[in-house]
Amino acid sequence: MTRAPLFVFALLVAFARPAAARADLPGEGYKNHLVIGIGVGVDAIHPSDYDAYTNAFNETHLGPAGRANPSVALHASLAVTYYGPYYILVRTGIEPDYFFPSEQLGGTSVTNYGGTLEVPLLIGGHYALLDNRLVVELAIGPCVSAFTSAGLNDANGSFPDANQLFADPSFGFDSEIKAQYFLTPGFSLGIELGYRILSSSALHQSGATSPYEPYGKPIYLDLSGFRALFELGFAAM
Numbered sequence: 754m755t756r757a758p759l760f761v762f763a764l765l766v767a768f769a770r771p772a773a774a775r776a777d778l779p780g781e782g783y784k785n786h787l788v789i790g791i792g793v794g795v796d797a798i799h800p801s802d803y804d805a806y807t808n809a810f811n812e813t814h815l816g817p818a819g820r821a822n823p824s825v826a827l828h829a830s831l832a833v834t835y836y837g838p839y840y841i842l843v844r845t846g847i848e849p850d851y852f853f854p855s856e857q858l859g860g861t862s863v864t865n866y867g868g869t870l871e872v873p874l875l876i877g878g879h880y881a882l883l884d885n886r887l888v889v890e891l892a893i894g895p896c897v898s899a900f901t902s903a904g905l906n907d908a909n910g911s912f913p914d915a916n917q918l919f920a921d922p923s924f925g926f927d928s929e930i931k932a933q934y935f936l937t938p939g940f941s942l943g944i945e946l947g948y949r950i951l952s953s954s955a956l957h958q959s960g961a962t963s964p965y966e967p968y969g970k971p972i973y974l975d976l977s978g979f980r981a982l983f984e985l986g987f988a989a990m
Contacts, residue, residue, distance in 0.1 A: 828849075
């Protein structure tokens with residue numbers, strides 16, 4: 754054999770050998786895992802433009818301003834998070850919000866039903882501690898409100914201008930910081946804090962294509978604000 758074929762043969766043998774497994778970086782021990790999380794908590798919201806609409810409704814019917822304005826929404830989460838190598842994580846899922854403050858107007862109960870169904874796509878980082886039992890993470894990314902509804906519901910029909918309104922999908926941004934502790938390799942308890950920037954498109958009545966403008970301008974439901982959740986995690990891989 755000449756030197757050239759020997760050199761080519763040596764290269765082929767080198768590349769044919771299985772590569773040695775890369776040692777985990779510090780805090781990277783929870784890589785290559787998929788966790789399904791189920792959470793429940795609250796959002797703090799301040800939808801000022803929408804509150805102005807409900808206040809105008811109350812003023813028309815001699816009701817107390819602010820009584821039916823939402824300030825806290827119930828928040829639920831069904832999230833799927835992949836913890837990859839090099840501290841990278843990717844998370845998506847569905848995150849519904851729901852609020853329902855009510856008031857009495859002239860002996861009639863008026864409830865302000867509303868909320869949204871958010872679908873986030875977050876990218877961030879994770880770090881494992883305590884022999885990979887405690888995982889902390891931080892992520893940020895875009896989100897879409899796939900379905901949004903809000904409006905005053907008059908159960909007795911006493912107020913014909915009470916309306917349940919709807920919005921087309923709109924885009925925003927979401928973020929989260931979370932710590933979860935694995936009681937077993939397949940089950941964890943977690944606490945999550947997050948902040949979202951999300952506002953609906955112009956609200957409209959059911960079946961309508963143009964915005965609902967009872968006071969000469971469109972109504973938007975702003976669901977931006979902080980949230981806090983308690984979460985159960987189930988490792989799928």
